[in-house]
Every structure is written in C-alpha cells, then in structure tokens.
Amino acid sequence: MSLIALASAFTLNDARAVGLRKDQVYEMLDHGEIERIGRGVYLRPDTVDPSWATLAGATAVQPTATLCLTSALVHHELSDAIPFATDIALPRGTRAPAGFEHAAWHSFNPATFLTGRDALEVGDGLNLAIYSAERTIVDCFRLMHQEGNDVAYTALRRWLSRRGNSASALLRVAASFPKALPRLRLALEALL
Known part of the structure; x- marks a missing residue:
C-alpha cells in the first residue's frame, strides 16, 4: 500500500484502514518517510509546513482541535511572541491526545467553542481550525490572569489600528x- 493514500497527518488506525500493518508504519518511521508527532500520530513531512505540524497531528486525533490564544495571535499578526508550544483548544470534557511534546492544551466551554472558529486551508488539502482574531482577543481578555494584561492590550491595539476593524464587531463576539x-469595554473606552 502506498504512503500517498494517507492524509498528511494520520493515526495508526488511519494507516490500518488503508491496508498498512503496524510494522510497515514503523518501518516507514525508521526510514524517515514519516515522522511521529504524538502517540500513535504520524505526519508525512513533505506535505505539512512544520509550523502547522502539531495542530495537524492534533486534528488527526481530535477533529475539534483549534488554534487559540498566543499561537492564534501570532498567526493573525497581533503578537510578536514566539510561543514555546502550539496553543490548542478542545471542548471541555474532551481528552487531549497523548504524547505531543509541543502542544499546550486548553479546555474551552462547549457552549461557546464554535464561536469565532474558522477553517484554515494550509495546503495539500489539509484543513485545520483557528479562532478568528476577534475571538482570540476576547479569549485573551477572558483569560488575562493566564495570558497577561500586556498580551491582551497589545493585540487589541494592533487589531484596532487595522483598516476595516470596528469595536462593534469585537463586542458582538464578546457578547457570548x-x-x-x-474588561473589553473598559479597554475599548481607554483606547478609543
């Protein structure tokens, strides 16, 4: 069975579904044809940009995996931070995949999990999820005790300075x- 039949990021069960045995997967791993990204999760390195590898692997195990917080701010160019790990949100009660060295898992309320969640096509037909800039800013204010005041205020300032962004759009997301x-209203009053 060909490696091409597999998705860019796949699980051992996905490999079995296309006819590969466990020993064949391990042989491909030994030959450098694939990389292990987490426990039982593999990546075809020639098909995924390394900056998306952790999220792609997490999505292979948990389709609800969504890029959030600092990692999403960096993607939206609202922060200059260099995250030590990829921030990934899962609905509260969902078990985080094991063995991911470069992932920071966050549990978000299932009732608001889909608010501001956008699809992101990163090449080779790979679709991942990311929170919109507005949702990410709201999350930074909501989790200010973890993320820090400066992160939230810097992101808000940068977002407001861009043409086409309005406080009303941000407040619509924040209403959830x-x-x-x-907190967000106070910050907007101070900045506007």
Whole structure:
C-alpha cells in the first residue's frame, strides 16, 4: 500500500484502514518517510509546513482541535511572541491526545467553542481550525490572569489600528462571554 493514500497527518488506525500493518508504519518511521508527532500520530513531512505540524497531528486525533490564544495571535499578526508550544483548544470534557511534546492544551466551554472558529486551508488539502482574531482577543481578555494584561492590550491595539476593524464587531463576539465583556469595554473606552 502506498504512503500517498494517507492524509498528511494520520493515526495508526488511519494507516490500518488503508491496508498498512503496524510494522510497515514503523518501518516507514525508521526510514524517515514519516515522522511521529504524538502517540500513535504520524505526519508525512513533505506535505505539512512544520509550523502547522502539531495542530495537524492534533486534528488527526481530535477533529475539534483549534488554534487559540498566543499561537492564534501570532498567526493573525497581533503578537510578536514566539510561543514555546502550539496553543490548542478542545471542548471541555474532551481528552487531549497523548504524547505531543509541543502542544499546550486548553479546555474551552462547549457552549461557546464554535464561536469565532474558522477553517484554515494550509495546503495539500489539509484543513485545520483557528479562532478568528476577534475571538482570540476576547479569549485573551477572558483569560488575562493566564495570558497577561500586556498580551491582551497589545493585540487589541494592533487589531484596532487595522483598516476595516470596528469595536462593534469585537463586542458582538464578546457578547457570548459575559465575564470578558466588562474588561473589553473598559479597554475599548481607554483606547478609543
């Protein structure tokens, strides 16, 4: 069976489904044809940009995996941070995949999990999920005690300075997060 029949990021079960045995997968791993990204999760390195590898592997195991917080801010060019790990959100109650060295797992409320969640096509037919810039800013204000004041305020300033962005669009997203809304309103009043 050919490696081409596999997705860019796949699990051992996916490999079995296309007719590969476990020993064949391990042989491909030994020959450098694939890389292990997590426990039972593999990547065809020639098909995925390394910056998306962790999220692609997480999505192979948990399709709800979504790029969030600092990692999403960097993607949206709202932060200059260099994250030590890829921030990935899962709905609360979902088990995080094991063995991912470069992932920081976050549990978000299932009732608001889809708010601001966008699809992102990163090549070779690979579709991943990321939170919109607005949702990410709201999350930074909501989780300010973890992410830090400076991260939230810097992202908000950069976002407001871009043409076409409006405070009303941000407040529409924030309406789903009542605890973040007062902080965000105060910040908008100070900056506008």
